[in-house]
Amino acid sequence: MLASVLGLFSQDLAVDLGTSNTRVQLRTSPLVADEPTVVAVHTDRAGRRRITAFGSEARPMLGRTPDDLSAIQPIRAGRVVDFEVTEALLLHLVRRIHGRSAWIRPRMVVAVPHHASDMEVRAVRDSCESAGAREVRLVPRPIAAGLGAGLPIHEPSGTLVVDVGGGATEVSILSLSGVVASAVVPGGGEGMDEAIVSMLEEDRSLLVGRPSAERLKIELGTAAFPETDRTATVKGRCRVAGIPRSELISARDVHRALRPHVDAIAExxxxxxxxxxxxxxxxxxxxxxxxxGGGAKLRDLDRALRERTGLPVVCAEAPEHAVITGVWRVLEDPDLYRAAS
Ligand SMILES: Nc1ncnc2c1ncn2[C@@H]1O[C@H](COP(=O)(O)OP(=O)(O)OP(=O)(O)O)[C@@H](O)[C@H]1O
Ligand SMILES: [Mg+2]
Incomplete structure (x- = not known):
């Protein structure tokens, strides 16, 4: 009786801790909480760290913080690099969803990288438990992506998922609920942003931050050569004169910067x-x-990969939510995925 009452109140959670975005979904709700994986941390003179902002509130601080404040991305290339901050982020999200009811101890199902080490897996588990989970289950990210995209991952037939995340692109072949073959292309969507930053510095002597580069990528970026050349203005600082200036950038410029990433994914x-x-x-x-993955929304990525590989390529519906949807499906029906060990 007690267990069923607790079960009724406990709001079980699906979690996808991404390099760029953290997504959380309640078992009982179709809504996904989606926040940038950024935490602002204040360090006092004694070296003590205090968290001052999370998610969308902390993201604009990237690249804009004074000495005593840092905007930290605790996950890099899909892996937890700052456990203390990750735990604080999880706790924040759980509290926001559950209100102040700290006594609610949810079950959590969390996506982890396919190649995560035992130590990383333990760290993710520990972070969830410290954030209040009474039970933690882990699902490899490619499996979650496949389930979320509606692929028949249980069948004895190969399906190929390319998850273009913020920190890396993971290419995985799934069959019989397992990963048969995989490769990781470093960089992901954030690597594409950095390529745009470098292109602007080298070709235009213009220094811009990654958020401006990301805006250009989303506004103008294409994976295939753009037939019509659109333009947008970007503001930055002149590398030579040191003063602020703006430049008109074209879709073809952006395409040139992104092309090596598209080639690397096809390869x-x-x-x-x-x-x-x-x-x-x-x-x-x-x-x-x-x-x-969010990077799958790059214009014409499906077409460019089709042309380069000769394989049929389609983009999942709401590709940025495929992993969290897959994790949520396992939360709803644990039989959908059982870890081998
Ligand atoms: N319309 C778009 N065109 C191109 N890229 C986009 C678009 N929308 C989002 N992105 C990119 O998608 C990336 C984020 O994708 P996603 O949220 O799947 O990453 P993540 O899950 O946080 O990272 P990872 O899985 O690598 O840990 C960002 O680099 C973002 O710039
Ligand atoms: Mg991801």
Whole structure:
């Protein structure tokens, strides 16, 4: 009786701790809480750290903080690099969802990188427990992405998922609820932003921050060569004169910066298909490739990968929510994924 009452009140959670965005979904709700994975930390003279802002409130602080304040991204390339801050972020999200009811101890299902080490897995588990979880289950991210994109991951047939995240692009072939072959392309969407920053510095002697580069990517970026050349203005600081100035940037400029990333993703897809057993390779030729992750929204990425690999490629619906949707499905029905160990 007590257990069922507790079960009724405990709001079980699905969690996707991403490099750029942290997503949390209640078992009982279709809504996804989506916050940038950024935490502002104040360090006093004694070196004590105090958290002053989270998520969308902390993100504008990136690159704009005074000496005693830092805007920290505790996950890099999909991996937890600052456990204390990750735990604080999780606690913040859980509290925001549950209100002040600290006594509610939810079950949590969390996506973890396929190649996560035992130490990383333990750290994610510990962070969730410190944030109040009474039980933690982990799902490999590619499995979650496949489930969330509606792929038949349980069947004895290969399906290929390309998750273009903020910190990395993970290419994975799934079959029989497992990962058969995989490759990671470093950089992800944030790497694309950095490529735009470098292009502006080298070609225009213009210094801009990553958020401005991301805006250009979203506004003008294309994975395939843009037939019509649109433009946008970007503000920055002249590397030579040191003064602020703005420049008109074209979609073709941005495409030039992004192209090596698109090539690297296509190359990884080819490599993974080549490394898979022949039967699985044949399945992929039939079933094709599904794109997930926020980076999959880059214009024409599906077309560019189709042209480079010769495989059918489609973008998942709401690709940025594929992983959290998959994790949520496991929360709802634990039989959908059971870890081998
Ligand atoms: N319309 C768009 N065009 C291109 N890129 C986009 C678009 N919308 C979002 N992105 C990029 O998607 C990336 C974030 O994707 P996502 O939220 O899936 O990453 P994440 O899950 O936090 O990271 P990771 O899975 O690597 O840990 C960012 O780099 C963002 O700039
Ligand atoms: Mg992700």
């Amino acid at each position: 990884a897809v080819r490599r993974v298909v080549d490394a898979a057993p022949p039967e699985i390779g044949a399945d992929i030729v039939d079933q094709g490739v599904v794109l997930t």
